[in-house]
Amino acid sequence: MSFRPRIAVLFALLIAPAVISLGWSFLGRARDDAGELMFYCAAGMRHPVDEIVQRYEEEHGVRVRVEYGGSNDLLSRIQAAQVGDLFLAGDDSYTRLAREKGLAAETIPVATMRPVIAVPKGNPKKVRGVADLLRGDVRTALGNPDQAAVGKTARALLEDSGHWSDVESRIRRDGVFTATVNDIANAVKIGSVDAGVVWDTTVAQYPELEAIRTPELDAGTARIEISVLTSSERPTAALRFARYLTARDKGLEVFREKHFETVEGDQWVETPQLVFYIGSVNRGAVQPVIDRFQRREGVEVFTNYNGCGILTADMRLIRDQKLTGFPDTYMACDVHYLNVVREQFQEARNVSDTEIVIAVAKGNPKGIRTLADLTRPGVRVVIGEPSQCTIGVLTVNLLRAEGLEQELLKVGGNVVARKPSSAMLVPDVTTGAADAALAFATDTRAESDKLDVIRIESRAVKAIQPFAIARSSDHKELSRRLYRAISEARGDFEKAGFHFRGGDEPAAPGAAPAAPTIRSEAP
Numbered sequence: 001m002s003f004r005p006r007i008a009v010l011f012a013l014l015i016a017p018a019v020i021s022l023g024w025s026f027l028g029r030a031r032d033d034a035g036e037l038m039f040y041c042a043a044g045m046r047h048p049v050d051e052i053v054q055r056y057e058e059e060h061g062v063r064v065r066v067e068y069g070g071s072n073d074l075l076s077r078i079q080a081a082q083v084g085d086l087f088l089a090g091d092d093s094y095t096r097l098a099r100e101k102g103l104a105a106e107t108i109p110v111a112t113m114r115p116v117i118a119v120p121k122g123n124p125k126k127v128r129g130v131a132d133l134l135r136g137d138v139r140t141a142l143g144n145p146d147q148a149a150v151g152k153t154a155r156a157l158l159e160d161s162g163h164w165s166d167v168e169s170r171i172r173r174d175g176v177f178t179a180t181v182n183d184i185a186n187a188v189k190i191g192s193v194d195a196g197v198v199w200d201t202t203v204a205q206y207p208e209l210e211a212i213r214t215p216e217l218d219a220g221t222a223r224i225e226i227s228v229l230t231s232s233e234r235p236t237a238a239l240r241f242a243r244y245l246t247a248r249d250k251g252l253e254v255f256r257e258k259h260f261e262t263v264e265g266d267q268w269v270e271t272p273q274l275v276f277y278i279g280s281v282n283r284g285a286v287q288p289v290i291d292r293f294q295r296r297e298g299v300e301v302f303t304n305y306n307g308c309g310i311l312t313a314d315m316r317l318i319r320d321q322k323l324t325g326f327p328d329t330y331m332a333c334d335v336h337y338l339n340v341v342r343e344q345f346q347e348a349r350n351v352s353d354t355e356i357v358i359a360v361a362k363g364n365p366k367g368i369r370t371l372a373d374l375t376r377p378g379v380r381v382v383i384g385e386p387s388q389c390t391i392g393v394l395t396v397n398l399l400r401a402e403g404l405e406q407e408l409l410k411v412g413g414n415v416v417a418r419k420p421s422s423a424m425l426v427p428d429v430t431t432g433a434a435d436a437a438l439a440f441a442t443d444t445r446a447e448s449d450k451l452d453v454i455r456i457e458s459r460a461v462k463a464i465q466p467f468a469i470a471r472s473s474d475h476k477e478l479s480r481r482l483y484r485a486i487s488e489a490r491g492d493f494e495k496a497g498f499h500f501r502g503g504d505e506p507a508a509p510g511a512a513p514a515a516p517t518i519r520s521e522a523p
Contacts, residue, residue, distance in 0.1 A: 035234060036063040037241055038083065040074040042090035042149060043180035044113075044198075045224070047205045048258045049088070052251045056244050060270075064241060070147035070179045078103055078229060085232040086242060090149025090181065090199075091222035104227035106239060106484075108246045108477055111260040113199040113222045115154055116211040118188050125194045129214045130163050133170065133195060140167070140175040141184040141196035150181045153220050154197045161216040185209065204259030224260075236298040244268060246477065267474035273300045274475055274482065275325060277315070279308045279333030279390055280423040281354065281440050282465055284496035286331065289489045293482055301482070307389030307421040308337035315341050328473040329482060333390035333422065333440075334463040335507050345468035348507035351486060352498035355461040356391070356398055358454040359429050359437045359444050366435045371399075371456055374436055375407045380416045382434040388420040394463055395438045401460040426451065442497040465498070466507035 041049050046068055053064045067074070071089040075098060078084055087104060089095050091113075098104035119127050125138050133140045143151025158164035171177060176193060178184050184196035189208050199222070203211040226245055228238045245251035248265030255262045266272070278286055283305050290301050304311065304327070311330070318326045330345060332338040338348060360368050366379055374381050384392030399405040409415060416434055419425050426443050428434040430450045440463060444453050467486060469479045487503035494500055 035237075036065055037085045037234065037238055039064050039066045039086040039088070039241075040078055040084055041066050041068055041086075041088045042071045042074065042224075043068045043182045044090050044150065044202055045088055046182065048251075048254045048260065049245075051254050052245055055250075055254075056241060060240075060244075062237065062241065068180075070144070071149040072147050072152070073179065075103075078231070082231050084229050085234060085238040086226060087229055088224065088226040088245075090224070091153060092225050093152065094149060095225045095227050098227055098229075103230055105230050105232075105235070106242070106481055107225045107227045108242050108481075109263045110224040110226055110246055110252070111201075111255050111262040113201050113224065113260065114213075115150060115157065115197055115217040115220055115222075116200045116203060116213050117217070118185060118196050118198045118203050118206075118209045119194065119212060120188060120191070121208055121210050123210060123212070127195050127212055129212070130158065130161065130167070130216050134163075134166055138195055139193045140171050141187045141193040142167070142171055142175065142177055143181055143184060143197070144177040144179055147179045148181055149222060150184070150197060150199055150202075151177070153222055154217070157217055157220045160219065163216060201258065201260045235296055239297050240270070243272070243478070264476065266477045269475075271299060272475050272478055273302060274329060274478060275302050275304070275327045276482075277304045277306075277311045277327040277330045279311065279331060279337065279465070280305045280421045281333045281390070281442055281463070282331050282352075283423070284442065284446070285352065285489070285493040285498055286486065288492050289486050290482075293485045297478070297481070299478065305423075307384070307392075308333050308340075309386070309388035309390075309392070310420060312337055312340045315344065319344065326470060326472055328470050328475055329467065329479045330470070331465060331467045331486075333465060334394060335466050336393055337390050338466045338468055338507055339509070342509060344470055344472070346471050347480070347483075348466045348468035348509075349483070349487070349503040350464050350466050350501050350505050350507050351503050352493050352500050353462055353464045354440045354442045354498050355463065356394060356438055356456060357441045357444065357461075358456060359426055359439045360435065360452050360454065361429055361432070362450055362452055364452045364454075368436055368454060370454075371402055371404060371458070374414060374438075375404060376414075379414050380433075380435045381408065381414045382417045382419060382425055382428040382437045383415055384422060384425060384438070385418040385420050389422055390463060391422040391425065391438070391440055392418065394460070398438070398456070398458060398460040402458055445497045464501075464507070467503065468507065 071094045075094055095107050145151040145155040181198050181202050184198050185202050185206050187193045188196045203209050226242050232238045246265050247268035250268045252262040252265040294301055383395045386392035386396050422440050422443050425437040425439040429437045430447050444451050467483050490500045
């Protein structure tokens, strides 16, 4: 990715009233001694997984030892042994259970499957639906619901349709319950049973079989996911293999050849690079998360911290000029500046919030108590520039809501400077260049020994920080894992002074607003 040359082009093209500070955070590729990876895999995935593992071993020289079995049996083995690196279950109910038990960490989607009735080619017993499995001349095989994912799914669906009790009784009389979906398919293939409930993808691996779809079974879809186990001693190597297996041009290509309905998947890069644009207010909370994420994943995250007006102008320039380097992810200082570029992003969630406060020198020598006090003669005030940063937009909105916009922002008024980033406001107070700054509360914490903070009673003080993923990103799954790391970092956000929301709510969409303008000349 030619990211650094693109930045040079942007600096030549983008005229800004202040120097843009790009905070690049780079960590070299995290390499660990991969050794041998231990991979627990549902038996129904054997055909694609065998091929993927062989390719990976040939391309990367990493040995991957695979243990196949029923999903529930594999989960029991993982829990008992507390060893291993990866787990690919037959459906996501087992990966959810693995997470609940504290056995699985990162989880990446692979594909979806649907249960069907498998019969020999030509369907000699004329099986058309679930009711035919109750006939006296039809012997049926079903996965043991306590061992195989397909059995668990079939039981749930047939309970919902009212067929389970009769089907179970019929199978117990002269059918068979098996441990894996492959055992069912093989039983139908050799003629020891007349029909079996398997995945649609399983039938595709057996030319001797055909699939019968029924409304009862069509109601269920299994989602296949691969998880990195918490017992892994080589999580970076395990994640690298998981990225390979779920890459759209690597592992997923094999799954598609085997007739699986795969997810979109990321583009394969051995060491992916994410470009992350971040409103500067978020730096203190987000950077520790990024540092941990890079080390664990073995990836590089290029961070651009700046005022959101500058960041969104950068994004529009990249888009309009068709340049490379559009960010994969964006975390704005407020939803306002996400809405400016909303059409380029998806999956926006609110992570945290903070509020605007009045920052004054320790001891509050000017005796400032309220927002209105900032209009008193002789009070020097510094604010954000609304065309460049979120704090500037929200400050104008706040002053307007409180009826102070014209008085404070008038020509020759008390505003002595307007800054392009929230991070640049507080230093003017600590150095004596201003008496007060309208700043985010989080930006005052690092200088708490030099400042007093005055809260403002107004509904317009809140700033909500959303995280979103670019529609154009080739690494959406990696970006989702970065988001999950951020959404679980309550301690980092609260330490930085944010109120933590944790991504439980979507960022409310809105029209792309025009930034308010200050109707005075710059002092």
